[in-house]
Amino acid sequence: MAASAGPEIERLISLLAKLPGLGPRSARRAALALLKRRDQLLAPLSEALADAAARVKTCSVCGSLDTRDPCAICADPGRDGSLICVVEEVGALWAMERAGAFRGRYHVLGGLLSALDGVGPDALRIGRLVGRVANEGVREVILALPATVDGQTTAHYLAERLAGTGVSVTMLARGVPVGGELDWLDDGTIAQALRARRPA
């Protein structure tokens, strides 16, 4: 590709190209930006990555990522331990935290059940969720899973697995997103929002 640039830069480009959102062309641009801003960008990013590689681990309770185990949320006594929000991945957990509306704890599945990709219950952190529900005095499990086929399959499966434990299993409401124009919404969302309509 950039044979003239030497193997070090080529290797950097090919690694950057593996990041989601960066293709071969933008990886080259990113590598150049890094090499041009060596002190402000390249060196700090190199350190931040080494730091993350050395210190960030998976929380043994909920599956989130943090430098401590249990993670800051699991260890926070101010969090309501009787509420568990189940998410697919840590990215969804961060999104919930940014929304700032949830004060319970989390459980990160590490993926979704998928017949197509051959992901069964054993590949996910489901057994540990059932264990937490049994042992931690959980009152409600909120399924914050994506509104996709795999997300809904996983939600149904979890609802069945937790049936009979006495815990209440709920899921996020479906409807028109804030700022959403009806014109731009898909029919499925409009139909769900209509079925779930409430007094104004």
Place this chain on the structure above:
Amino acid sequence: MAASAGPEIERLISLLAKLPGLGPRSARRAALALLKRRDQLLAPLSEALADAAARVKTCSVCGSLDTRDPCAICADPGRDGSLICVVEEVGALWAMERAGAFRGRYHVLGGLLSALDGVGPDALRIGRLVGRVANEGVREVILALPATVDGQTTAHYLAERLAGTGVSVTMLARGVPVGGELDWLDDGTIAQALRARRPA
């Protein structure tokens, strides 16, 4: 942003967000991808960055980036030293090399003259280009600069600076790009391609 993720991950995200092509949202996705593929992606990228920070330098002859100085192209005796291709940045040099049609040497300006951004001749590697033309037996200087206002301003300035040295100053042809549909081309390109028409 992701207060629950700890300062290490937040710092990583904010550094990734400074790369061109990555916004705050894709930087979060990239950080998660890195943390999930620690051995295959995070550790190698961390090493590649440290390696680049330690070893890649600017070629004192042409301004390109390489682990050696002079760079591999400037040091290659198989390259035609009587031809110098002037580019704005190393990214353009790499693009020329990928095209594989040029066997001379390069000169990286490090930017373009810009009245708007206050970039004058002294901020660019122009004096060194004039020096190379005087001392290296250069026959032709090919200006491979972008077809923008700043690119053309810079090309005119360089042609004037090099006038009287006896060197031939040329620039890349303008025209319809390979695979270009006339329907999708801007009027300026079509007009230039028409003026520069050749026998079929």
